[in-house]
Amino acid sequence: xxxxxxxxxxxxxxxxxxxxxxxxxxxxxxxxxxxxxxxxxxxxxxxxxxxxxxxxxxxxxxxxxxxxxxxxxxxxxxxxxxxxxxxxxxxxxxxxxxxxxxxxxxxxxxxxxxxxxxxxxxxxxxxxxxxxxxxxxxxxxxxxxxxxxxxxxxxxxxxxxxxxxxxxxxxxxxxxxxxxxxxxxxxxxxxxxxxxxxxxxxxxxxxxxxxxxxxxxxxxxxxxxxxxxxxxxxxxxxxxxxxxxxxxxxxxxxxxxxxxxxxxxxxxxxxxxxxxxxxxxxxxxxxxxxxxxxxxxxxxxxxxxxxxxxxxxxxxxx
Amino acid sequence: xxxxxxxxxxxxxxxxxxxxxxxxxxxxxxxxxxxxxxxxxxxxxxxxxxxxxxxxxxxxxxxxxxxxxxxxxxxxxxxxxxxxxxxxxxxxxxxxxxxxxxxxxxxxxxxxxxxxxxxxxxxxxxxxxxxxxxxxxxxxxxxxxxxxxxxxxxxxxxxxxxxxxxxxxxxxxxxxxxxxxxxxxxxxxxxxxxxxxxxxxxxxxxxxxxxxxxxxxxxxxxxxxxxxxxxxxxxxxxxxxxxxxxxxxxxxxxxxxxxxxxxxxxxxxxxxxxx
Amino acid sequence: xxxxxxxxxxxxxxxxxxxxxxxxxxxxxxxxxxxxxxxxxxxxxxxxxxxxxxxxxxxxxxxxxxxxxxxxxxxxxxxxxxxxxxxxxxxxxxxxxxxxxxxxxxxxxxxxxxxxxxxxxxxxxxxxxxxxxxxxxxxxxxxxxxxxxxxxxxxxxxxxxxxxxxxxxxxxxxxxxxxxxxxxxxxxxxxxxxxxxxxxxxxxxxxxxxxxxxxxxxxxxxxxxxxxxxxxxxxxxxxxxxxxxxxxxxxxxxxxxxxxxxxxxxxxxxxxxxxxxxxxxxxxxxxxxxxxxxxxxxxxxxxxxx
Numbered sequence: 001x002x003x004x005x006x007x008x009x010x011x012x013x014x015x016x017x018x019x020x021x022x023x024x025x026x027x028x029x030x031x032x033x034x035x036x037x038x039x040x041x042x043x044x045x046x047x048x049x050x051x052x053x054x055x056x057x058x059x060x061x062x063x064x065x066x067x068x069x070x071x072x073x074x075x076x077x078x079x080x081x082x083x084x085x086x087x088x089x090x091x092x093x094x095x096x097x098x099x100x101x102x103x104x105x106x107x108x109x110x111x112x113x114x115x116x117x118x119x120x121x122x123x124x125x126x127x128x129x130x131x132x133x134x135x136x137x138x139x140x141x142x143x144x145x146x147x148x149x150x151x152x153x154x155x156x157x158x159x160x161x162x163x164x165x166x167x168x169x170x171x172x173x174x175x176x177x178x179x180x181x182x183x184x185x186x187x188x189x190x191x192x193x194x195x196x197x198x199x200x201x202x203x204x205x206x207x208x209x210x211x212x213x214x215x216x217x218x219x220x221x222x223x224x225x226x227x228x229x230x231x232x233x234x235x236x237x238x239x240x241x242x243x244x245x246x247x248x249x250x251x252x253x254x255x256x257x258x259x260x261x262x263x264x265x266x267x268x269x270x271x272x273x274x275x276x277x278x279x280x281x282x283x284x285x286x287x288x289x290x291x292x293x294x295x296x297x298x299x300x301x302x303x304x305x306x307x308x309x310x311x312x313x314x315x316x317x318x
Numbered sequence: 319x320x321x322x323x324x325x326x327x328x329x330x331x332x333x334x335x336x337x338x339x340x341x342x343x344x345x346x347x348x349x350x351x352x353x354x355x356x357x358x359x360x361x362x363x364x365x366x367x368x369x370x371x372x373x374x375x376x377x378x379x380x381x382x383x384x385x386x387x388x389x390x391x392x393x394x395x396x397x398x399x400x401x402x403x404x405x406x407x408x409x410x411x412x413x414x415x416x417x418x419x420x421x422x423x424x425x426x427x428x429x430x431x432x433x434x435x436x437x438x439x440x441x442x443x444x445x446x447x448x449x450x451x452x453x454x455x456x457x458x459x460x461x462x463x464x465x466x467x468x469x470x471x472x473x474x475x476x477x478x479x480x481x482x483x484x485x486x487x488x489x490x491x492x493x494x495x496x497x498x499x500x501x502x503x504x505x506x507x508x509x510x511x512x513x514x515x516x517x518x519x520x521x522x523x524x525x526x527x528x529x530x531x532x533x534x535x536x537x538x539x540x541x542x543x544x545x546x547x548x549x550x551x552x553x554x555x556x557x558x559x560x561x562x563x564x565x566x567x568x569x570x571x572x573x574x575x576x577x578x579x580x581x582x583x584x585x586x587x588x589x590x591x592x593x
Numbered sequence: 594x595x596x597x598x599x600x601x602x603x604x605x606x607x608x609x610x611x612x613x614x615x616x617x618x619x620x621x622x623x624x625x626x627x628x629x630x631x632x633x634x635x636x637x638x639x640x641x642x643x644x645x646x647x648x649x650x651x652x653x654x655x656x657x658x659x660x661x662x663x664x665x666x667x668x669x670x671x672x673x674x675x676x677x678x679x680x681x682x683x684x685x686x687x688x689x690x691x692x693x694x695x696x697x698x699x700x701x702x703x704x705x706x707x708x709x710x711x712x713x714x715x716x717x718x719x720x721x722x723x724x725x726x727x728x729x730x731x732x733x734x735x736x737x738x739x740x741x742x743x744x745x746x747x748x749x750x751x752x753x754x755x756x757x758x759x760x761x762x763x764x765x766x767x768x769x770x771x772x773x774x775x776x777x778x779x780x781x782x783x784x785x786x787x788x789x790x791x792x793x794x795x796x797x798x799x800x801x802x803x804x805x806x807x808x809x810x811x812x813x814x815x816x817x818x819x820x821x822x823x824x825x826x827x828x829x830x831x832x833x834x835x836x837x838x839x840x841x842x843x844x845x846x847x848x849x850x851x852x853x854x855x856x857x858x859x860x861x862x863x864x865x866x867x868x869x870x871x872x873x874x875x876x877x878x879x880x881x882x883x884x885x886x887x888x889x890x891x892x893x894x895x896x897x898x899x
Contacts, residue, residue, distance in 0.1 A: 054801055086804030093802070098795040103817040103891065113803040164803060321722070432604070433611045435829075436874045436881075438836030444858045445616075445866060525735055529840055532737050533855060548738060559745050566738040574733035581729075 004029045005172050005204040006051065009065030013043070013050045015058065019277045020046045022228040022285075026206075028172065028221075033198060033205040035215045035236070037251075038225035041274040044208045045094075047225070048174050051206075052091055053081040069171065087117040090165030094177040096157035100149035106160055107145030114167045132163040137193055155186035159193070166197065173198075176208045191218055212251065216240065221309075224248050227277055227285035231301075234310035245312040246290045284314065292316055326582025332575025336391050343388030351389040351542050355380030360558055374564055377547065378554055386542035387568055393543050394524045394572060397458055401523035402516050404462025409469025410512060414504060416470075417477030427474065434467050440529065447535045457536050461523050472515050476508040510587035517580035521573045528569055544569045601885055605878045609871070616870035617657050660867070670864035674857065679868045683850060687872075690838050690849035696765045697772030698831045705777045706823075709784025713819075714811055716789055724781065731778040736837055740771045740844045757846040768845045775837055776830035783826050787819030794818070821888050828884030832877040 004027040013021035021043045028034040038044045049055050051066070051073070066073040068089065073081070085091070093099050101109060110132070111125035118125075126145065133141035136159040149157060158178060165173055175194065179187035195218045198205050209215065215222055219236040224247065232245040243249045250270040272289040284301035287293040296315050305311050306318040344351075349372070356379065362368040363375040363383070374383035416427030446460045480486060481504070489503050528545030530536030537543035539550070544565040551561035651659075660670065669679040712724035747767060748756030755764045791797065792815050800810045838851035846852075850869060857865035 052802060054798065082801075082804045082806070084804065085802055091802040093795065093798065095795055099799045101796040101800070101814050101818070104814075112805065112809070116803070116805055116809075161799070164799070429604075429607070429611075433608050433615075435832075436608050436612050436877045437615070437870065438832070438839075438873045438877070440836045440839050441854055441858075441870055441873060444839070444855065445870070448858045448861065521733070528735055529737060533840060533843065533859075535859060545735075545737075548741070552741065555741060555745060556749060562738065562741050566735070566742070569735055569738065570733055573735070574730065577729060577733055 005069060006206065007065055007067040008047075008051065009063060011047060011050055011063040011066065012061070013046050013055065014060040014279070015056075017278055019279055019281070020228055021050065022277060022281075024225070024228070024230050025233075026223060026230065028204045028206050030171070030204050031198065031202050032220045033195070033207060033218050034221045034223065035219035036206065036208045036223050036225060037210065037212065037215055039210055039274050041227075041276070042225040043228040044225045045176050048091070048176050048206065048208055052085060052089065052174065053078065054085075054091075083117070086113050086165075086170075087168045088170050088172070090168075090170040090173045092158070092161050092165050092173070092175040092178050094180055096154050096161055096181060099161055100157055102149055104148075105145065106147055106149065106152070110145070110160070110164055110167060113164055117168045128167065129163070132166055133160070135166075135197070136160075136163045137189070138163075154182050155190065158182060158186075158190055162190075162193065162197070166201070169201070170203070172204045172206065174206045174208070177210070178207070179214065180209070180211070187214075194218065224251070227275055229285065229313060231286065231314070232310075232312040234306070234312075238307065238310050242306065242310075244306050244310070244316075244318055245286075245314050246292050246316070247286050248312075250289075322582065322585060325578050326586070329575045329578025329580075329582060332571055333579060336572050336575070337395060339388050340391040340395050343391065344385075347382075347385050347388055349382035349385040351381060351385040352540055353381060360554060360561065362558065362560060363564070366560060375560065377551060377561065381542075383564055386547060387544070387565065390542040390544045390547065390565070390568070391572070393454070393537060393541060394527065394569075397454070397461065397527045397537075398520040398524040398576075400458045401461035401465055401527075402519040404459070405464070405466035405519060405523075406469050406512065406516055408463070409466030409471075410473045410505075412466070413470040413473025413475075414477050414500060414508075417474035418481055418500060418504060420478075420481075424474075427470070431467055431470050434464075439464055439526070443526065443530055444533065444535050447530065452535055452538045454537055454541070457527055457530060461526055465519055465523055465526075468515050468519060469512065472511050473508060476511045477504055480504065480507055513587065514580055514584045517576055517583060521576040521580070524569070524576070525573055597889060598886070601882050605882050608878055609875055612874040613661070613871050614657070616867050616874075617660065664868075664871075669868040672857070672862050672865050674860055674862045674865070679864050682853060682865065683868060683872060686848055686850045686853050689847055690835065690842070690851055693765060693768055693772065693838055693841070693847065693849060694831055694834050696769035697834050698776070698827060700769050700773035701776040701780055701830065702827065704773060705780035706784055709781045709823075710788055710811065710816065712781070712785045713788030713792060716792075721785075724785070728778040728781045731774055731781075734774065736771055736775050737840050737844060739774055740768070740841060743767055743771060744844075764845070764847070768841045768847060771841055772834045772837055776827075776834065779826060779830065780823065783823050784819065787822055788815055791815040791819040817891065821891050824887050824891065825884045828880040828887075832880050835873050835876060 006026070006028040008024060008026040011021055011024040011026075012019070024043075024047055026034070026036070026047070036044045036047065046055070050059075050061050050063075051068075053073070053076070055061060063074055068084065071084065073084075076084075100106070107126060107129055110129035111122060114120075114125040114128055115122070129145060130141040133144055138144055138156060138159055144152070144156075144160075149160075152160065162175075162178070173194075178194070179190050182190065191214060194205065194207070197203060207214070207219070215236065221233070222236050222239045223230045223233040224239075224245065225231070226247050232239070232243070232248045234242075234244075239248065240252065243252050247270070254270060270289055275285060275288070277285060282300070283298040284290070284293075286301075287297040290297070294315055301313045301315060303311055303313055304318065312318075355376070358369075358372070358376050358380045359378055361372050361376045361380075364370060364373045366375075368375050372382050372384070374387060376382055377386065412427050412430065416424040442464060443460050447456055450456050486499060486503050489499050494502075527536055527543065528548075531543040531545035532549045534549065537546060539546060547565040548562050548569075551565070555562045663670065667680055669683070671677065672679050672682055675682060708724050708727070712721045715721050744756045744767065747754045754767050756767065757764075788811075792811070796818075797810060797815055800814050805814070835851070838849060839855050840851075841847070842849045842852040843855055850872065853865065854869045854873075856862070857869065
């Protein structure tokens with residue numbers, strides 16, 4: 001895609017005996033919300049960490065393409081990557097309760113990120129921090145700046161995290177399950193916030209989640225991950241209207257999405273659990289749980305197109 | 319991981335050798351640790367040009383170093399283990415009671431622990447020994463009555479951790495008496511933490527006895543406590559440094575061995591980090 | 594915050610009182626001070642006279658109260674040995690011991706902290722193992738033996754440093770180093786484990802995601818959170834050092850409170866013993882209190898909890 005902010009091709013990540021990510025292709029365009037959906041263990045968080053260069057020691061990362069804007073992320077040193085992080089790429093994590101340093105005030109943590117990349121005076125950084133706190137919907141930002149994280153609720157802390165990720169006006173925001181640890185009522189407001197911010201700032205948003213309700217709410221494009229691979233990718237509406245990969249269909253059948261499920265349809269479920277894939281695995285990773293499995297599935301799961309922009313990994317025709 | 323096992327094994331080996339020396343040494347080494355021979359004073363060890371009759375040399379009164387080392391091993395191990403057992407009983411009782419019952423019982427236990435921590439150990443030990451007179455028994459008793467605080471702290475913390483677990487509640491619900499719960503449910507499940515503490519306390523007791531003896535207020539002469547040997551040799555160390563090297567190395571090696579074993583046990587038994 | 598302080602202070606006072614009672618009883622119960630003062634040649638009359646002079650014939654509680662009363666006014670009794678006020682004896686020697694302790698803890702922190710941080714940052718590498726080996730060896734080393742070894746090496750063979758007495762400030766170096774060595778292993782291990790935990794935490798991940806520099810992440814964000822238990826332990830270690838000063842001061846011939854303590858104990862100079870025990874306990878309690886305070890300053894969450 002010509003105006004894609006982030007382009008990932010063939011991403012592979014391994015830890016000792018487990019292949020967590022096995023050839024992921026992903027693209028996020030400017031102003032687009034791309035949701036990466038999957039159960040826990042599917043490798044979606046690892047994908048995000050791999051893009052950011054935040055994998056733990058001992059992890060192996062490889063890719064055919066890993067491009068952010070005009071920068072090739074694969075060859076970047078950790079120091080060079082550090083210049084991008086927090087500046088042009090922001091990231092928000094799942095656990096707001098523990099993601100902020102308890103020993104420093106909210107304001108000092110925000111201003112530190114800003115001054116690290118933009119320099120300038122403390123005064124200017126404080127103003128910017130206050131401005132962003134206001135943008136993310138925090139009232140009395142001046143007072144909040146002087147508070148410590150333990151004085152804020154989970155929802156507020158997550159807003160602070162978002163503000164921190166946006167301090168330098170990034171082009172791409174990666175959000176890893178930003179609402180999972182929050183109350184349902186707070187979830188909605190955070191999602192609304194993210195959608196608004198994206199519209200205002202022209203952000204590219206890569207949102208990782210296991211919750212199809214979130215996807216339905218704000219995604220433009222969706223990639224469904226299973227056992228380290230993207231098994232289906234499509235525009236959001238198309239995915240819900242025509243789920244093609246058996247896993248996607250199983251997911252949609254088992255999770256009631258408000259507005260998209262008929263009242264009298266029974267809830268399905270997918271038997272079994274997500275496997276851990278070791279090196280040397282061949283064929284479709286879903287075949288042990290798939291109602292349509294064929295002998296050919298043990299050999300390969302080819303990439304097929306259902307429609308332009310709607311691809312999936314399966315032997316079955318569209 | 320393998321390096322850790324190696325280290326633990328080394329520790330166990332050191333302790334085993336020391337224990338064997340303590341048990342069988344006096345029978346195997348013919349020299350008498352108390353026999354003075356003023357014609358053979360300060361003979362250096364065999365590898366420094368001494369005589370084969372005295373493989374580790376002799377001290378300032380002509381007594382055979384090897385014999386004294388071996389006898390001293392007995393003293394060190396005896397004191398270390400006895401003190402650890404005594405203090406273990408005291409500390410564990412205090413800690414379990416405080417951790418299990420909580421409330422004012424715990425407050426009292428914490429207060430006692432704080433008071434004990436506030437008194438410098440060496441000072442009290444010195445005072446007691448000097449007042450009562452120095453002997454092996456006094457040293458053991460004093461150390462045993464003073465070294466219990468780590469037992470107490472660890473016992474208390476671990477008891478508090480398991481007090482609320484289901485199997486304790488189940489026992490209580492089944493009508494078990496408190497004594498039963500404490501002895502059969504709590505104690506076995508905190509035992510591994512205490513074992514680790516015990517090994518480290520043995521090492522600490524041995525070191526402390528050495529310090530006390532060094533200061534002249536520990537094991538009385540002519541008993542060959544390694545600390546006492548160092549003290550006696552101090553005056554001669556400027557001319558013959560090896561006089562303090564031999565007992566010093568023995569002490570260092572034994573304590574090191576015990577610490578290695580203790581660390582290994584901690585990993586093996588999965589005991590908590592602050593044990 | 595104020596409640597926190599008040600509670601700690603009250604606790605400290607109670608502990609001191611208890612220690613005082615214990616030390617008082619210890620010296621009285623263990624033996625007869627009058628006989629110790631009188632010496633082996635004394636007659637029964639001499640002993641009785643001494644007993645009366647020193648007020649040792651009054652009931653124990655009365656002796657205790659009068660001692661406390663006098664102590665509160667700064668009168669800690671008279672040394673049997675030196676025939677001088679105990680307060681004066683202590684006053685002259687205390688600065689030496691305190692300086693020694695300070696030198697010791699500074700050395701200890703200067704050695705242990707950087708090594709512990711280094712070991713944590715390079716966790717699992719050879720450097721980490723070497724640092725841990727150093728901690729292990731340090732723990733097994735008897736301090737008095739190390740002192741003697743250092744004396745032989747640095748004082749005698751290389752002749753770099755003084756080995757006895759206090760002609761100038763260099764006389765603190767060797768004893769300070771020996772004291773430090775007793776605290777370094779524990780401090781090093783604690784720093785390392787605290788940093789390892791801190792570096793694994795979520796807020797460090799946030800800091801890395803924000804592109805902060807390595808130095809800032811390790812030294813500012815992680816260290817601040819890892820420091821708390823280290824501070825508490827450092828204060829405790831300083832307390833232990835005061836106990837260790839007894840041995841060190843005698844080996845290096847330093848005129849401090851530790852040496853005084855040993856001397857008075859071995860010669861049954863009870864007024865001195867009592868006063869010294871109380872003093873050391875007081876210092877320890879104050880140190881623990883200070884450590885608590887420091888922790889409250891470092892960790893904002895503690896202030897709220899009180």
